[in-house]
Amino acid sequence: MNKEEFFKRKIFDKESVPSLQKTYKSLSKEIQIWYKSSEYKNIQDLKNKLESKLKQFSKNEEIDLVITPEYIFSIYLWYTSSEKKCHYCSLSEVDLDALRVMPDYVNKRFPQRGKVLEIDRKVSTLSYLNIDNLVLSCYWCNNAKTDTFTENEFLAIGKIINKIWSKRLNKIIE
Numbered sequence: 001m002n003k004e005e006f007f008k009r010k011i012f013d014k015e016s017v018p019s020l021q022k023t024y025k026s027l028s029k030e031i032q033i034w035y036k037s038s039e040y041k042n043i044q045d046l047k048n049k050l051e052s053k054l055k056q057f058s059k060n061e062e063i064d065l066v067i068t069p070e071y072i073f074s075i076y077l078w079y080t081s082s083e084k085k086c087h088y089c090s091l092s093e094v095d096l097d098a099l100r101v102m103p104d105y106v107n108k109r110f111p112q113r114g115k116v117l118e119i120d121r122k123v124s125t126l127s128y129l130n131i132d133n134l135v136l137s138c139y140w141c142n143n144a145k146t147d148t149f150t151e152n153e154f155l156a157i158g159k160i161i162n163k164i165w166s167k168r169l170n171k172i173i174e
Contacts, residue, residue, distance in 0.1 A: 001027060006034050007043050012073040043076075050075050053119060057128050065128060078131050084117060087135035088145065088158030091165050093117055096138060098169060114139040122151040 001009070001024050009015045017035050021028045034040060051072055058065035085092040091099075093116060100115065120137035121128065124147035128134065137145070141161060145154045 003030075003034050003039075006031060007040060008073060010035065011040070011044050011047050012069045012076070014069065046079070047072060047076055050079060054128060057119075071129065074131060075134075078134065079119075079136075082136055084136065086117060086138040086141050086158070087120070087122075088137060088141040088154050089161040089165060090158070091138045091141075091162070095165065095169055099165065113143075118142045120145065 001020070006020065009020060010017065017031060021031050024031065051067060054065060054067050054072070054075065058067070096115070096117070117136040117138060119128070120135050120142045121130075121133050122135055123133055126133045141154065141158055144157070149157065
């Protein structure tokens with residue numbers, strides 16, 4: 001077992017540290033170090049945030065979303081491998097943070113929304129269980145797209161939004 005497998009088995013599969021140490025006796029010290037690491041805490045925090053968000057989606061849409069450990073892990077892998085920029089307007093999380101500290105920053109839902117990229121469905125009628133349908137979106141694009149626009153329609157709108165953000169961030173648009 002390596003560190004990544006430990007994180008999966010402990011955080012997502014919810015195996016206990018003593019059980020893992022018993023199974024992997026030669027790794028007992030490493031398991032304890034991994035368990036006490038900041039990396040473990042960060043992964044646990046992200047997993048909890050993703051799980052909470054999925055439960056919120058399920059409640060808001062009045063659907064019975066079965067959130068299994070395997071599904072949470074697949075969402076975690078998707079999220080951690082996704083480029084951290086809005087699918088529609090290309091606003092990065094770094095730029096999002098820069099916008100937040102600007103004096104003319106307008107977001108009536110801050111700090112609840114607008115600090116980080118959000119999970120959006122490209123096709124709003126498809127489930128959050130379909131990972132191929134998920135993208136990261138900034139608050140503004142996610143809020144404006146609703147279920148009215150198709151992905152392609154909003155990609156065109158996202159280009160215009162990108163020009164506005166770029167001007168606000170004093171970037172040169174090519």
